[in-house]
Amino acid sequence: MYFTEIEKVTGGEILDSRGNPTVRAVVTLADGTSGSANVPSGASTGKFEAHELRDGDFSRYGGKGTQNAVKNISDALNNAVRGLDARDTYAVDAAMKAADGTPDKSKLGANAILAVSIAAARAAAAALEQPLYRFLGGVAANTLPVPMMNILNGGAHAANNIDVQEFMIMPVGAASFREALRQCSEVFHALADILKSRGLSTAVGDEGGFAPNLDSDEAAISVILEAVEKAGYKPEKDFRIALDAASSEWKGDDGYVLPKSGQHFTSEELISHWEKLSEKYPIISIEDGLAEEDWDGWKRLSERLSGKIQLVGDDLFVTNTERINKGISLCCANSVLIKPNQIGTLSETLEAIKTAHKAHYTAISSHRSGETADTLIADLAVGMNTRQIKTGAPSRSERVEKYNRLLAIEEELGNSAFYPQMSAFNVG
Numbered sequence: 556m557y558f559t560e561i562e563k564v565t566g567g568e569i570l571d572s573r574g575n576p577t578v579r580a581v582v583t584l585a586d587g588t589s590g591s592a593n594v595p596s597g598a599s600t601g602k603f604e605a606h607e608l609r610d611g612d613f614s615r616y617g618g619k620g621t622q623n624a625v626k627n628i629s630d631a632l633n634n635a636v637r638g639l640d641a642r643d644t645y646a647v648d649a650a651m652k653a654a655d656g657t658p659d660k661s662k663l664g665a666n667a668i669l670a671v672s673i674a675a676a677r678a679a680a681a682a683l684e685q686p687l688y689r690f691l692g693g694v695a696a697n698t699l700p701v702p703m704m705n706i707l708n709g710g711a712h713a714a715n716n717i718d719v720q721e722f723m724i725m726p727v728g729a730a731s732f733r734e735a736l737r738q739c740s741e742v743f744h745a746l747a748d749i750l751k752s753r754g755l756s757t758a759v760g761d762e763g764g765f766a767p768n769l770d771s772d773e774a775a776i777s778v779i780l781e782a783v784e785k786a787g788y789k790p791e792k793d794f795r796i797a798l799d800a801a802s803s804e805w806k807g808d809d810g811y812v813l814p815k816s817g818q819h820f821t822s823e824e825l826i827s828h829w830e831k832l833s834e835k836y837p838i839i840s841i842e843d844g845l846a847e848e849d850w851d852g853w854k855r856l857s858e859r860l861s862g863k864i865q866l867v868g869d870d871l872f873v874t875n876t877e878r879i880n881k882g883i884s885l886c887c888a889n890s891v892l893i894k895p896n897q898i899g900t901l902s903e904t905l906e907a908i909k910t911a912h913k914a915h916y917t918a919i920s921s922h923r924s925g926e927t928a929d930t931l932i933a934d935l936a937v938g939m940n941t942r943q944i945k946t947g948a949p950s951r952s953e954r955v956e957k958y959n960r961l962l963a964i965e966e967e968l969g970n971s972a973f974y975p976q977m978s979a980f981n982v983g
């Protein structure tokens with residue numbers, strides 16, 4: 556018996572930041588060390604994501620209970636990984652995938668499998684007395700990510716009249732992560748002041764950004780740029796804007812219909828819309844500008860814009876290496892959003908990042924709109940050198956936890972820490 560051998564796995568049902576149930580796993584090793592993990596849950600989920608197992612028992616949590624997934628953690632997954640070496644993330648994950656046996660992890664649940672996968676890696680890192688980012692990335696893990704901070708929420712994440720799901724600020728001129736975070740927080744507060752002074756709501760959406768009613772999606776960009784200046788910074792030089800359109804939510808049989816404004820676009824018109832917007836404003840990145848099955852549209856969008864801005868595939872790629880490879884071969888997008896629960900294991904998440912990087916696509920470590928205090932994505936960003944992280948506004952602790960974890964990592968790295976500024980992107 557070796558000290559990192561998995562002795563026992565247990566599961567639990569906990570709540571996420573929307574008050575819905577999710578799962579937690581604890582992995583205990585032979586030397587008594589343990590690691591735990593909580594998994595998040597999306598709202599604008601991609602059609603091709605791995606399966607999130609819910610009970611469907613409407614007498615509990617409106618059918619969203621996770622008691623079956625929890626049972627799978629403590630029974631089937633415990634049996635599958637007991638006796639394996641927790642240091643070998645790929646072997647642990649392979650055993651769980653074999654026990655599940657389905658392509659989308661629908662038998663045991665991607666939520667159950669991911670919780671065990673991360674908890675095992677955490678336990679191994681703890682047994683080796685290493686921080687998780689070091690366990691994942693070794694000595695080369697020294698690069699902090701540029702925050703992609705969502706400060707104005709719309710779409711499926713907010714009950715306002717804005718169709719674009721996320722308006723994010725990216726501090727591209729800061730000298731360190733700590734400075735970058737301070738600058739973002741100052742802009743967030745400046746935005747609150749401007750909204751208040753106009754009698755607009757400062758209530759926040761699922762990811763902590765404000766969710767006011769505004770005249771248009773473009774008005775949202777304008778007010779954010781105003782906030783950047785009010786906080787004493789220069790748009791373009793200090794801050795760029797990133798959008799997540801989450802446009803799979805808009806796709807109908809006949810083109811794209813924006814549910815709140817009622818506007819109608821063909822793929823071609825939407826491409827021109829993004830092009831005009833990115834010429835008019837300092838936009839560096841657009842995520843899911845087109846829908847998850849609109850490959851032809853993505854090809855044309857990429858031909859037109861990929862040399863100029865970052866085009867991020869979220870629902871398009873769902874952290875799935877096969878879909879990422881398809882996108883690469885079709886020259887679609889130039890960046891991959893990385894959400895571990897879209898694919899359901901840590902090892903497949905690492906492969907997705909490696910696949911993106913090999914093709915010179917950027918990779919962005921990302922939260923879900925339903926989150927917990929788990930900080931995996933912070934360690935993942937540093938460990939795998941993603942150079943960008945998307946984790947919401949500095950106003951809800953499930954988001955702030957990730958930023959605080961990055962502050963701690965930067966401090967721990969000391970002089971070895973590197974903040975990438977514009978070199979986080981392959982464009983511009």
Ligand code: 2PG
Binds near residue numbers: 598601892921924925
């Ligand atoms: C997204 C995410 C996270 P959700 O679309 O990128 O911001 O939202 O978790 O609801 O899919």
Ligand code: MG
Binds near residue numbers: 870
């Ligand atoms: Mg998205």
